Amino acid sequence: xxxxxxxxxxxxxxxxxxxxxxxxxxxxxxxxxxxxxxxxxxxxxxxxxxxxxxxxxxxxxxxxxxxxxxxxxxxxxxxxxxxxxxxxxxxxxxxxxxxxxxxxxxxxxxxxxxxxxxxxxxxxxxxxxxxxxxxxxxxxx
Amino acid sequence: xxxxxxxxxxxxxxxxxxxxxxxxxxxxxxxxxxxxxxxxxxxxxxxxxxxxxxxxxxxxxxxxxxxxxxxxxxxxxxxxxxxxxxxxxxxxxxxxxxxxxxxxxxxxxxxxxxxxxxxxxxxxxxxxxxxxxxxxxxxxxxxxxxxxxxxxxxxxxxxxxxxxxxxxxxxxxxxxxxxxxxxxxxxxxxxxxxxxxxxxxxxxxxxxxxxxxxxxxxxxxxxxxxxxxxxxxxxxxxxxxxxxxxxxxxxxxxxxxxxxxxxxxxxxxxxxxxxxxxxxxxxxxxxxxxxxxxxxxxxxxxxxxxxxxxxxxxxxxxxxxxxxxxxxxxxxxxxxxxxxxxxxxxxxxxxxxxxxxxxxxxxxxxxxxxxxxxxxxxxxxxxxxxxxxxxxxxxxxxxxxxxxxxxxxxxxx
Numbered sequence: 001x002x003x004x005x006x007x008x009x010x011x012x013x014x015x016x017x018x019x020x021x022x023x024x025x026x027x028x029x030x031x032x033x034x035x036x037x038x039x040x041x042x043x044x045x046x047x048x049x050x051x052x053x054x055x056x057x058x059x060x061x062x063x064x065x066x067x068x069x070x071x072x073x074x075x076x077x078x079x080x081x082x083x084x085x086x087x088x089x090x091x092x093x094x095x096x097x098x099x100x101x102x103x104x105x106x107x108x109x110x111x112x113x114x115x116x117x118x119x120x121x122x123x124x125x126x127x128x129x130x131x132x133x134x135x136x137x138x139x140x141x
Numbered sequence: 142x143x144x145x146x147x148x149x150x151x152x153x154x155x156x157x158x159x160x161x162x163x164x165x166x167x168x169x170x171x172x173x174x175x176x177x178x179x180x181x182x183x184x185x186x187x188x189x190x191x192x193x194x195x196x197x198x199x200x201x202x203x204x205x206x207x208x209x210x211x212x213x214x215x216x217x218x219x220x221x222x223x224x225x226x227x228x229x230x231x232x233x234x235x236x237x238x239x240x241x242x243x244x245x246x247x248x249x250x251x252x253x254x255x256x257x258x259x260x261x262x263x264x265x266x267x268x269x270x271x272x273x274x275x276x277x278x279x280x281x282x283x284x285x286x287x288x289x290x291x292x293x294x295x296x297x298x299x300x301x302x303x304x305x306x307x308x309x310x311x312x313x314x315x316x317x318x319x320x321x322x323x324x325x326x327x328x329x330x331x332x333x334x335x336x337x338x339x340x341x342x343x344x345x346x347x348x349x350x351x352x353x354x355x356x357x358x359x360x361x362x363x364x365x366x367x368x369x370x371x372x373x374x375x376x377x378x379x380x381x382x383x384x385x386x387x388x389x390x391x392x393x394x395x396x397x398x399x400x401x402x403x404x405x406x407x408x409x410x411x412x413x414x415x416x417x418x419x420x421x422x423x424x425x426x427x428x429x430x431x432x433x434x435x436x437x438x439x440x441x442x443x444x445x446x447x448x449x450x451x452x453x454x455x456x457x458x459x460x461x462x463x464x465x466x467x468x469x470x471x472x473x474x475x476x477x478x479x480x481x482x483x484x485x486x487x488x489x490x491x492x493x494x495x496x497x498x499x500x501x502x503x504x505x506x507x508x509x510x511x512x513x514x515x516x517x518x519x520x521x522x523x524x525x526x527x528x529x530x531x532x533x534x535x536x537x538x539x540x541x542x543x544x545x546x547x548x549x550x551x552x553x554x
Contacts, residue, residue: 004493008547017551039488039504040518062518064486065551121492 007117008065015111016065021058021075028056034134036126041067043131045075045138052082064127066118071131073111083139093132097125144441150528152177152433163498166536171316171344171477171524172502173366176430180369183429187422195421196395196412210421213428214411220431221361222352223378227410230377230384231419235343236266238362238377239310241414242339243270245390246360246383250337251307253279258302258309258336260285260293261514264316265507267341271310285311285327287514290468291318298330306336313345317506317520318467319450319477321349328357337383343367347526348446348475350439353378365423370430374423377414384410391416442527446476449525453478453534460541462552466520476525479506482541485548487519493547494540501537 025031025046034043041063048056057079059071078086089109095101096116103113118128150156153175158165167175187209193202195210211226218226232238247270251257257271261284275282283301286294302309309331314321324340331338339360345351346361347368353361358378365374379387389396389407393416398406407413434442450471457463457480466479482490491503504519505512512519523537545552 002496004496004543004547008489008493013548013550040509041488064488065548066489121495124488124492127488 003117003120007121009114009117011111011114012065012069015069015072015076019059019068019072021079022060022072023058024060025056025058030138032134032138034130034137036063036067036130039063039127041127041130043067043071043134045071045131045134047138049083052084054078054081054083054086059131061131063130064124066115066124066127067130070115070128073115074131074135077109077112078135086135086139090132090135094129097128144437144445146445146528146530149437150530152179153528154178154181156528160498160500161496166497166499166533168523168525168529168533168537169500169502170347170526170529171367171522173372174347174369174526175528176369176371177433179433180371180426180429184371184422184426187425192422194418206421206425209425209428210419213424213431216428216431217376218378220435221346221378222354224354224381228378228381228384230379230411230414231424232375232377232415233373233420234366234375235341235362235364236270236375238375239267239339239341240270241377241390242360242362242379243274245387245414246337246379247271247274247308248278249386249388251275251278251280254305255280256283256303256306257281258283258285258306258311260311260322261287262291262293262315262317262320262508262511263310263312264341264343265509266343267310267312267339268510271308280307281305284510287511290470291315291320291466291511292468292470292473293320293322293327295323295326298326302327302330302334302336304334306331306334308337308339310339310341312341312343313351314348314475314477315467315508315511316344316477317479317508317511317522319344319475319479319524320467321345321473321475323473324356332357344475344477347434348439349443359383365427365430368430369433370427371420371423373420374427381410384414387414389413389416393417437527445527446525446529447471449529449531449534450474450476450478452531453523453525453537456534456538460538462545463541466515476529477522478524479520479522481517481520482544482548482552484552485544487521489548490521490541490544493544494537497536497540497543499536499540 028046029049030047043061057075096103193206195207214226337359340358342363346363361378366372396416464481487503502522
């Protein structure tokens, strides 16, 4: 399978075309904007918390398929999870792309593994990590 | 001499290399051109056998380096049709040349309430320095608007270029749409109100026969790396009577006449505006690039690019479903094609083409105001130079077909 075939799989294109949890949120508890200035990709994350649990999550943004699909996968993965679970997933996702670690996602997060192919296109890693860096800023605050 | 494309391609070693296992198809010369062997060899020879600093040494090598460096200045002045060599100032790039004008001439001559006229198609290099100067001096920026086909709308030129305007700064040719502007009408109007004209020639000088005196430019800025030369060499031309009034903008070695502990006097042109050790090998290499361009002929290069442009536009039109930007009047257009697949982001197109060995530029091309004007995030840009072929265009089309296959499901239309 060629590189772009392995990257632009059905799962990525599906998230790009039908982004999950898409839209702005009124009265969010956490709100963070992220931008890659060189390519202009934008992601804006909204989270509502119920104690430690992410009770609602959404995003808006514009940019390439990788940046937007990655944001969609992020919101899909974190809905209903705790902040510490979010941190652990963030750690795993960035580890896969930035530290070349073998991904070991549990079954419910398997969409995220499709992003591993981005590693072969170093110029696009920042697209895949944009939403996750934005999440890091949001929950780090 | 006839335009021998096969010979030209052989002069550029990189064109016979492979990219991702495919023959390289280089369609990004508007970002930076490839370099012929003669330029590479000239730089190698300098470092291997001629390396020394210039303007100071009394020994042979320094004299030789100085001579070659100054010879490149003479070649540059001849290439652009300047009256003499001392009106050619070497900088690092077009951006630095424009900043030199802003910081030296601009800070001296632009005051509160004065106006600077730009266009909505400017590259950030010919926008941000003027924003900075306008903020510092409380001056006003004004913009010549665009027609839908990316040519300039000159209908209200007299209202835009008024007596308050001190400078009109615009590109000779757009790096995004390839639009070649009608400079003569703008320069005529600038003369009527006594404004100076700066032409950003970064995209123009490499593609179009240009004569700064005949075309009456006050300032002309461009870069060596887009015209077969090395990176790190920029050029500022200005009329001698303007350069004479420009104070130094960077202090240091080479730009001085006499230095005491508390003050200095400054050197004559061009040294006054060239502080510090310059990019000696780069300037000497640039001299070789100019010789190469002259040996081929700028009009021949222009003709070749027009042929490619027409061929590519026809094929892209036939491809269907693409959004193409820029005028169809080829007399107002250089060899640059910006386009979009509606629904597919340019970066995705760029990555898929890269895998096929095809190098194009994607994104906003450092011209965000134009992207706002069109309401798009960016474009895919294929740009041509003397070494490109119709086969390169065919390869691009094959790559675009692949994009269409992969993204078929999300494509609009």
